[in-house]
Amino acid sequence: MTERATAICRLLDAAYGRPDLGNHADPVDELVYILLSTMTTEANYQRSYAALRAALPRWEDVVTAPVEQVEAAIAVGGLAPTKARLIQALIGRLQRDWGGLDLGFMRVWAVSDLRRYLATLPGIGYKAATCVVGYAFGRDVCPVDTHTYRVAVRLGLVPPGTPELGRPAHVAVELSLPAGARLGFHINAVAHGRARCHVARPDCEGCPVAAHCVAPEHGRYSRRGQGEAE
Numbered sequence: 001m002t003e004r005a006t007a008i009c010r011l012l013d014a015a016y017g018r019p020d021l022g023n024h025a026d027p028v029d030e031l032v033y034i035l036l037s038t039m040t041t042e043a044n045y046q047r048s049y050a051a052l053r054a055a056l057p058r059w060e061d062v063v064t065a066p067v068e069q070v071e072a073a074i075a076v077g078g079l080a081p082t083k084a085r086l087i088q089a090l091i092g093r094l095q096r097d098w099g100g101l102d103l104g105f106m107r108v109w110a111v112s113d114l115r116r117y118l119a120t121l122p123g124i125g126y127k128a129a130t131c132v133v134g135y136a137f138g139r140d141v142c143p144v145d146t147h148t149y150r151v152a153v154r155l156g157l158v159p160p161g162t163p164e165l166g167r168p169a170h171v172a173v174e175l176s177l178p179a180g181a182r183l184g185f186h187i188n189a190v191a192h193g194r195a196r197c198h199v200a201r202p203d204c205e206g207c208p209v210a211a212h213c214v215a216p217e218h219g220r221y222s223r224r225g226q227g228e229a230e
């Protein structure tokens, strides 16, 4: 399995090259960015994050601003009333826990401690915590979002029926991947899922990892829109 997984990771790397998905190196920036990404499109959460930073450039000001101002700034991303309150609660909690918003001291924490703490923050679940551990703290983890899960199953890295959410999903997918390649696999799997490995009618012609695909959908559809192949 390790050799096969290594080959898959290399092929995805060659095809997609770990594109920039707009994530942030600062932990607080990334926490808010990931929180804003809930239940909306990439374009919308990138716009709402940029609008929030433009309206209230300091996180300290976000927490003291009227919630309606935060809500208005992120309105384009949807669920603004809920997200505005969660963002203020998240920043307030960090300030109470650590007396400020510089989380650089956490860089020496173990991955398990980082995930455990971050997942207790308002609006941050296990997957969101894993994103912050990977993107902001530079650790070898694989956030399991819908694209990552679908690609991992279709490539036979984890069996169908593997839990899709939370710690069980992350343990299964991370153990299936070679050490050092986990965050890269996630980034490339998101790119692959968006570009061609769609939920319905994946674009399998020319797929860079087709040789490893075990999905029942593989080979059933044509890019030329001719429907199911014979």
Ligand code: SF4
Pocket (backbone or CB within 6 Å): 154, 155, 196, 197, 198, 202, 203, 204, 207, 208, 209, 210, 213, 214, 215, 217, 218, 219
């Ligand atoms: S062959 Fe098709 S279903 Fe399989 S990984 Fe590639 S795009 Fe996805």
